[in-house]
Amino acid sequence: METIVVYLIGLFFAVAVYLMMSRQIVRMLLGVAILGNAVNMLIFTNGRLTREVPPLIPSHLYTPEVATANPLPQALVLTAIVISFSFFAFLLVLAFRAYQELGTDEVDEMRLAEPENDQSPPQGY
Amino acid sequence: MAGSSVSVDYALAMATEPVAAGDFFVVAPSLITLLGGSLCLMLRKHTDWQARLGIGFLTLLVLANAGLLIRVLDHGVITMVMGSWLPPFGIAFSVDALSATMSFVGSIVAFCAGLYGAASIDSTGRRYGFYPFLLLLMTGVSGAFLTGDIFNLYVWFEVLLIASYGLLILGNDRMQLDGAVKYGVLNLIGTNFFLIATGLLYGIFGTLNMADIAIKVAALNEPASGTLATVAALYFLAFAMKAAAFPVNFWLPASYHTPNIVVSAVFAGLLTKVGVYALIRVFVMILPASRGYMSDLIALVAILTLLTGAFGALAQSELRRMLGYLVIAGIGSMLAGVAVGSTLSISGAIFYAVHSIIVMTALYMASGIINLMGGSYDLRAIGGLYQKSAAFAAVFLVLGFAVSGLPPFSGFWPKVILVDAAFSDGRSWLGAAILFSGFLTTLAMGRVWIFAFWRGGPEGTADGQAVAVPGAPDGGTALASSALWLPLGILTALIVYFGLQPEWMLELSTRGASGVVEPFGYLRSVFGDQ
Numbered sequence: 001m002e003t004i005v006v007y008l009i010g011l012f013f014a015v016a017v018y019l020m021m022s023r024q025i026v027r028m029l030l031g032v033a034i035l036g037n038a039v040n041m042l043i044f045t046n047g048r049l050t051r052e053v054p055p056l057i058p059s060h061l062y063t064p065e066v067a068t069a070n071p072l073p074q075a076l077v078l079t080a081i082v083i084s085f086s087f088f089a090f091l092l093v094l095a096f097r098a099y100q101e102l103g104t105d106e107v108d109e110m111r112l113a114e115p116e117n118d119q120s121p122p123q124g125y
Numbered sequence: 126m127a128g129s130s131v132s133v134d135y136a137l138a139m140a141t142e143p144v145a146a147g148d149f150f151v152v153a154p155s156l157i158t159l160l161g162g163s164l165c166l167m168l169r170k171h172t173d174w175q176a177r178l179g180i181g182f183l184t185l186l187v188l189a190n191a192g193l194l195i196r197v198l199d200h201g202v203i204t205m206v207m208g209s210w211l212p213p214f215g216i217a218f219s220v221d222a223l224s225a226t227m228s229f230v231g232s233i234v235a236f237c238a239g240l241y242g243a244a245s246i247d248s249t250g251r252r253y254g255f256y257p258f259l260l261l262l263m264t265g266v267s268g269a270f271l272t273g274d275i276f277n278l279y280v281w282f283e284v285l286l287i288a289s290y291g292l293l294i295l296g297n298d299r300m301q302l303d304g305a306v307k308y309g310v311l312n313l314i315g316t317n318f319f320l321i322a323t324g325l326l327y328g329i330f331g332t333l334n335m336a337d338i339a340i341k342v343a344a345l346n347e348p349a350s351g352t353l354a355t356v357a358a359l360y361f362l363a364f365a366m367k368a369a370a371f372p373v374n375f376w377l378p379a380s381y382h383t384p385n386i387v388v389s390a391v392f393a394g395l396l397t398k399v400g401v402y403a404l405i406r407v408f409v410m411i412l413p414a415s416r417g418y419m420s421d422l423i424a425l426v427a428i429l430t431l432l433t434g435a436f437g438a439l440a441q442s443e444l445r446r447m448l449g450y451l452v453i454a455g456i457g458s459m460l461a462g463v464a465v466g467s468t469l470s471i472s473g474a475i476f477y478a479v480h481s482i483i484v485m486t487a488l489y490m491a492s493g494i495i496n497l498m499g500g501s502y503d504l505r506a507i508g509g510l511y512q513k514s515a516a517f518a519a520v521f522l523v524l525g526f527a528v529s530g531l532p533p534f535s536g537f538w539p540k541v542i543l544v545d546a547a548f549s550d551g552r553s554w555l556g557a558a559i560l561f562s563g564f565l566t567t568l569a570m571g572r573v574w575i576f577a578f579w580r581g582g583p584e585g586t587a588d589g590q591a592v593a594v595p596g597a598p599d600g601g602t603a604l605a606s607s608a609l610w611l612p613l614g615i616l617t618a619l620i621v622y623f624g625l626q627p628e629w630m631l632e633l634s635t636r637g638a639s640g641v642v643e644p645f646g647y648l649r650s651v652f653g654d655q
Contacts, residue, residue: 029310032310042325043320073327084317101299111303113300114378119442121504121572
C-alpha cells in the first residue's frame with residue numbers, strides 16, 4: 001500500500017515541477033496546486049497508512065490495544081489543505097487581475113516592475 | 126459512561142499547576158495583534174480611528190514584547206503549552222533570549238511603521254486595510270518567533286505570508302500586480318518545501334516539538350543519514366527562499382519596490398529576517414550535525430549572496446530597488462554567521478539581524494521622504510536635498526554608514542564579530558567577502574548621498590542650481606507632519622545607541638546565541654528536569 005502511494009507521490013511531484021517550470025502563470029499555479037496535494041499525501045504516508053482501524057481507545061484502557069490509524073497527520077493535512085486552498089484561490093484571483101491589467105499571463109512579458117532596458121545609474125558626478 | 130470506574134491520572138500528561146501569570150506574555154504578542162487587527166477590520170470605514178487604534182495596539186505590542194524580554198532575561202527560557210498538555214503532546218510556545226529579542230525589535234519596527242503609515246497612507250489605503258494587514262502580519266511574525274513547534278512555524282509563516290500579500294497589493298497598481306505575482310508564487314513554493322521537510326521530519330521522529338526533535342536528533346548514532354540530509358537540504362532551500370539568499374533571491378528586487386514605501390519598509394525589515402531566524406533555530410539548535418555537514422555550502426551561498434546584493438545595489442539608479450539589493454547583501458552576512466556556527470559567529474548573526482531590521486526599515490522610510498522632497502526615487506532626477514534639509518542629510522549619512530558597517534554606528538560591531546569569526550574559523554574567503562561587500566555598499570550609499578543630497582539639482586541642470594521638478598509634489602503638508610519624522614528619528618536613535626553603547630545588545634545576542642548552540646535551558650524548559 002505504502003509503495004503504491006509513494007510512487008504516486010513521486011509522480012505528483014514530477015508533474016508539479018514540470019508545470020511550475022512553465023512560463024504561463026495559470027500553469028504554474030496548477031503546478032503549485034498539485035505540489036500542495038503531493039505534500040499532503042507525503043505527510044499522510046509518513047504518519048503510517050493503516051486502513052479500517054479507527055484511533056479509538058476502549059473505555060477501560062489508557063492506550064489503544066492495537067496499532068490504529070494515526071490521527072495526527074490527518075490534523076496536519078487538514079491544516080495544510082485549508083492553507084494551500086486559500087492561497088491557491090488568492091493567487092488565482094491575483095493572476096487574473098494581473099492578466100486584466102497587464103494583458104499577458106506569460107511571466108517573461110511581465111516586465112513592468114523590472115523594466116527590460118533599464119538604464120544604468122549616473123556614472124559621473 | 127462505561128468508563129466511570131477508571132480513575133485517570135492527569136499528572137502523566139497534563140501540567141496540573143496553573144500557568145504563572147507572567148507566562149501569558151508568551152502568547153500576548155500574537156493575541157494583541159490578532160485582536161487589534163480584527164477591531165481595525167471592523168472599523169474599516171472610520172479611517173481616522175483606524176490609525177489611532179492601530180498605533181495603540183502596536184504600542185501594546187511593544188510593551189508586551191518588552192515584558193516578555195525582561196521575563197526571559199530574568200527566568201531563562203519560558204514554555205507555555207496549549208491546553209496544559211505536557212510536551213510533546215500539546216502545542217508549545219517556547220521563548221528564549223533569541224526569540225524574545227527578535228520579537229521585541231520586530232515590534233519596535235512595526236510600531237514605527239504604524240506611525241509612518243499615519244502620514245503616508247491615505248484614507249483609501251486605510252479602507253483597503255493597511256492597519257488590519259499590518260497587525261495581522263505582526264501576528265504571524267510574532268508567532269513565528271515565539272513558537273516551539275515546527276509545524277506551527279509553518280502555519281505562522283503562512284499567516285504572515287497572506288497578510289503580506291494583502292499589504293503588497295494595497296493600492297491595486299499595475300506594477301504592484303506584476304510584483305505581487307512573482308512574490309506570491311515563489312513564496313508559496315518556498316513554504317511548500319518547508320512543509321515537505323516538516324512532513325519527512327515527522328515521519329522520522331514522530332514528533333513536531335522542536336525541543337523533542339532536537340533531543341531525538343542528538344540521540345541518533347548516524348547524524349548524517351540520507352533522509353535527515355534530505356530534510357536539512359529542503360529546510361535550507363525553503364529558508365533561503367524566505368530570506369532571499371542567492372540563487373533564490375530574484376523575487377525580492379522584483380517586488381519590494383512596488384508597494385507603498387512604508388510597506389516596503391516593514392517587509393525589508395522583518396520578513397527576510399524571519400527566514401534567517403528560522404534558519405538559525407532549525408540548523409543551529411535542531412540539526413547541528415547537518416549544519417556542520419553543510420557548512421561549506423552555506424558559506425558559498427553566503428559569499429554569493431553578499432556579492433549579488435552589493436553588485437546589484439551598485440547597478441541600480443532606482444533608490445528602492447537599490448535598497449532591495451542591500452537587504453540581500455545583509456542576508457549574506459547573517460548566513461556567514463550560520464556557516465561558521467560557533468557561539469561567537471551566531472551572536473554576530475543575531476546582532477546583525479537586529480541591526481538590519483532597524484536600518485533597512487529606516488532606509489526605506491528615508492527614501493520615502495526623499496521622494497516627497499525631491500519628487501522621485503530615481504537618482505538621476507533628484508538633487509539638492511542638502512539645501513532643503515541639512516538635518517535629514519545628516520540622518521541619511523548616519524543610515525548609510527550604518528548599513529555599510531562603518532563605525533560608530535550599529536552595523537560596525539556585528540561585522541567585526543562576523544569577520545573575526547570567519548577568519549578564526551579558517552574561512553578567509555568568507556571574511557573577505559563580508560569586507561568587500563561592505564566596501565561596495567559604502568560606494569552605493571555614498572553615490573546616493575552625493576547625487577541626492579550634495580549635488581545642487583537633478584541631472585542636466587547646472588550644479589548648485591536647484592530646479593523645481595515639473596509635477597513634483599511640494600510635500601509641504603506631508604513633510605510638516607511629525608508622523609513621518611518621528612519613526613525615522615526613533616530608528617536612527619537606536620542605530621546610534623547600538624553603535625555607541627553596544628554592550629547591551631552584545632550581551633543579548635551572546636545569550637541568544639549560546640541558547641541555541643547549547644540549548645540545555647530550552648530543553649529543560651520544555652521537558653522539566655529529567
